[in-house]
Amino acid sequence: MTEPLVAEDLRKSYGDTTALDGVSLSVGEGEVFGLIGPNGAGKTTLVRSLTGTTEPDSGTVSVFGTDPQSADRQRLGLLPQAFDPPERLTARELVAYYAGLYDEARDPDTVLAEVGLDAADDTWYENLSGGQQRRTCVGTALVNDPDLLFLDEPTTGIDPAGRRALWTLVEDLADRGTTVFLTTHSMEEAERLADRVGLLADGELAAVGPPSDLVAEYGGRTRIVVELDADAESPADSADGRPPSARAADALAAADFEVEAAEGRLVVTGVLPEDIGAVVAALNDGGVAYDSLTWTEPDLEDAFLQLTGESVAAGEGVALGRPADAVRGEDTGDDGETALAGGDR
Ligand SMILES: Nc1ncnc2c1ncn2[C@@H]1O[C@H](COP(=O)(O)OP(=O)(O)OP(=O)(O)O)[C@@H](O)[C@H]1O
Structure with a gap:
């Protein structure tokens, strides 16, 4: 069976800066893969390469067995790190707008409730708090009920209660078979959600494995x-x-x-x-x-x-x-x- 997401030897430079230096990985169906790494390690560049929003200099990406550009958009969800939707829309209008981009979409109100926004759904996006804006964006990434979901730092700016609610949501999605590729700066988030964690450093995957294995191998002793x-x-x-x-x-x-x-x-x-x-x-x-x-x-x-x-x-x-x-x-x-x-x- 073809894995939903496979990357081989991805390389990408911006001028003298090497953002990706030969990254290979594969993510299985229903797996949550957590990508961690210091600032500037190349995480966003990797997400962008995997989703076809940037072209790697070399290497290949396969999404559902095809290249990212040709992959069925209906089956993909993407929460980019920087998201700049039209602000003069309410949270509900925004999620409904994204729902309208797909042949089949979930009920926007259900999605808003899932991301904990039902109380603020008629507020203009520009007037939402930073955390509420982030939740709205997560909602837009979920509205087509994707089989493969990319979340680039989904909980940045979200308060602890909202973060935990979102973690539960991701766990539920994974339980239902959604494959999730997530980047985060929160070790707690990676440890809790990820079946496997990849540590990206200087554009290379320095280690990949279940969090407990990485802790046992590299975490030192009690x-x-x-x-x-x-x-x-x-x-x-x-x-x-x-x-x-x-x-x-x-x-x-x-x-x-x-x-x-x-x-x-x-x-x-x-x-x-x-x-x-x-x-x-x-x-x-x-x-x-x-x-x-x-x-x-x-x-x-x-x-x-x-x-x-x-x-x-x-x-x-x-x-x-x-x-x-x-x-x-x-x-x-x-x-x-x-x-x-x-x-x-
Ligand atoms: N469009 C670009 N033009 C020039 N350099 C870029 C561009 N995008 C990324 N870079 C550089 O590539 C490297 C990797 O950046 P990237 O945003 O992928 O890192 P990151 O791991 O996502 O960082 P962070 O955790 O801070 O979000 C950095 O040195 C960055 O400055």
């Missing part, structure tokens, strides 16, 4: 971040001239935990839920005073940051200034002491 109480960290107050966190780090390392010290923090990685108690006990035994202690599991954002070359730690505000070895196992000592007592304080 960790506990301990924000130390700076006032209680004075080495001068302790018997051995070392701050409490240095001794606790030694104890944790001796118990085979991986500990990193940074400015005002200890980060203990690879901590399973059942190990949390042991870590807390080691901190308490060492007399460590802390402002907060947070256990985190890696998520898609961690994988994204890792794959785009940014440090996971930096992304979360855990700016680790020293290599882990400085306070680990047999390497503790002067180095560890410096890392905790002198180097970062």
